[in-house]
Amino acid sequence: MKLEYISTEAADLPHSAEGWVARLASPEAGPADQAAFEAWCEASPDNRAGYVRAEHLHARVRELAQDALIGAAARAALRDAAAQRSRRSWRWAALAASVALAALVSGVYWRGAGEQRYDTRLGERREVRLDDGTRALLDTDSAISVRYSAQRRALTVERGRVEIDVAAEPGRPFVTYAANGTIHDIGTRFQVSRQPDQVLVTLLEGEVAIETPQSAGAPTVLKPGAQAQIDAAGGIAAGKADIDAARGWPRGELVFKDRALADLVGEMNRYSAVQVRLGEPALGRIAVSGVFHAGDQEALIKALQSGWSLRAEREAEGEIVLRAPMTR
Numbered sequence: 001m002k003l004e005y006i007s008t009e010a011a012d013l014p015h016s017a018e019g020w021v022a023r024l025a026s027p028e029a030g031p032a033d034q035a036a037f038e039a040w041c042e043a044s045p046d047n048r049a050g051y052v053r054a055e056h057l058h059a060r061v062r063e064l065a066q067d068a069l070i071g072a073a074a075r076a077a078l079r080d081a082a083a084q085r086s087r088r089s090w091r092w093a094a095l096a097a098s099v100a101l102a103a104l105v106s107g108v109y110w111r112g113a114g115e116q117r118y119d120t121r122l123g124e125r126r127e128v129r130l131d132d133g134t135r136a137l138l139d140t141d142s143a144i145s146v147r148y149s150a151q152r153r154a155l156t157v158e159r160g161r162v163e164i165d166v167a168a169e170p171g172r173p174f175v176t177y178a179a180n181g182t183i184h185d186i187g188t189r190f191q192v193s194r195q196p197d198q199v200l201v202t203l204l205e206g207e208v209a210i211e212t213p214q215s216a217g218a219p220t221v222l223k224p225g226a227q228a229q230i231d232a233a234g235g236i237a238a239g240k241a242d243i244d245a246a247r248g249w250p251r252g253e254l255v256f257k258d259r260a261l262a263d264l265v266g267e268m269n270r271y272s273a274v275q276v277r278l279g280e281p282a283l284g285r286i287a288v289s290g291v292f293h294a295g296d297q298e299a300l301i302k303a304l305q306s307g308w309s310l311r312a313e314r315e316a317e318g319e320i321v322l323r324a325p326m327t328r
Contacts (some may be wrong), residue, residue, distance in 0.1 A: 013040070017050035029151060119143035120160070123271050123295050125252065130155075133167035134174065137250055140271045140294070161193040163250055166206075181230040184209045184219070191246055199230040202241045210236055254292045261286040261308075264300075265322075271295030279323040283310070 013036055014020045020037055023029060041047045120126045120138045127137045130146055132153060138144065142160025146153075150172070155164065157178040166174045168187035176183040178192050178199045188206030192199065201210060203226050209219035214234030222228055227241035248255035254267050262284030265276050271294045278284050286308060292300055301320060304310045309325040 017047065017054035020051055021054045024151060025149070029149075034151060115145055115147045117143065117145045119158075122273060125250070130167075132169055132172075135165040135167075137163040137165075139163075139249060157192045157194045157199075159194055161191065161249070163189070163191045163204075165189045179230065180212050180214075180232070180234050181236075182211045184211070190222075197232055201228045201230070202246045203227070204243070204246065212236060248291065249294065252294050254294050256292065257289050258287045259289075260284055261288050261304075264288050264292065268292065268294070268297060268300055272297050274318050274320065276300065276320045276322060279313075279321045283322060283324060 014023050020040065023033060024037060041051065116130075118126065118128050118136070118138060120140060120142050122141050124141075125137065125139055127135060129135055130153075131148060134153070134155075136144060136146075136155070139161035142162055143158040144162055145156045145158060147156075148154070153169070153172055153174045155174070155176045157176065164176065166185055166188045170186075174185055174188075176185070176192060178194045178201075181199045181201070183190070183192065183201060185206060185208040188208055189204045190206070190208055191202040191204065193202075201208065201222065203222040203224055205224055207221060207223060209221050210228050210230065211217070211219045212230060212234035215236060220228055220236045220238055222238060225241055225243055226238055228236055228238045230236050242255075242257070244257070245255045254264070256264050262278065265278060265284075269275050274297045276297060288304075288308070290303060290307075292303070297320065301312045301322075304322065305312060311323045311325065313321045313323060315321050
């Protein structure tokens with residue numbers, strides 16, 4: 001049987017960013033489609049920026065993939081498309097319908113064949129090797145999903161923190177999504193921390209380019225030792241990274257240099273069911289330095305008692321409250 005390919009004649013090519021997202025996601029897309037896409041991007045400075053926004057939206061749909069109402073809407077859209085178009089057009093309409101649905105339910109993503117998901121429990125770290133040789137190290141309570149095609153490798157950080165050591169593969173770029181950020185890299189080792197109000201990207205080796213829907217096609221490029229903060233509005237701020245801290249957590253160590261006690265307590269609590277709480281807000285501003293074993297709350301308490309004369313009180317099961325030293 002002769003294989004049928006999507007036509008790359010001008011009349012059949014997409015004319016919108018959403019259409020190109022669907023086109024390139026097709027398993028039948030090939031080098032000719034990629035070349036036509038690059039030509040479309042070069043035709044207008046707005047085209048590539050629009051594609052970045054549409055691609056990002058398409059990726060973010062992942063988070064509500066299990067929603068029954070959304071699933072029903074997607075199936076209905078595909079049925080309508082199939083009833084109105086030819087077999088070849090149905091494939092195109094099916095892909096376009098998924099993108100159109102994404103635009104209606106921003107923050108939702110369909111899970112297709114070939115997607116893999118990895119996660120860790122509280123206090124667990126896990127290293128996984130992806131199909132292309134890329135290494136992903138997941139920190140405590142973290143989750144990623146991975147989807148590879150012939151043209152692209154895509155990883156989404158759904159929650160938590162991950163270190164990614166990308167296997168170089170010319171011609172098949174590696175893209176990482178986290179909240180409203182898109183990270184492009186080639187042969188790179190970097191970390192992504194997805195937090196409730198921001199995403200932190202720390203570059204250890206190589207080079208990455210970071211985009212958001214608000215960056216309008218002007219990516220922020222990081223060099224080794226740099227870190228970028230992506231806020232909830234899509235703003236990107238780059239600066240120097242704390243490399244010792246970045247290299248510490250993969251070994252199970254939290255490295256702190258003159259940082260607030262509130263930050264240390266927050267980090268330690270991520271690894272343990274035993275939660276440490278500050279009895280007085282002023283304690284959170286105490287500057288602390290040291291190397292702490294992630295999840296070892298007892299060792300933390302002993303260090304704070306010895307080095308900072310803090311008192312520890314167990315007020316409830318699974319909760320330790322820190323208080324200021326007794327005054328005489």
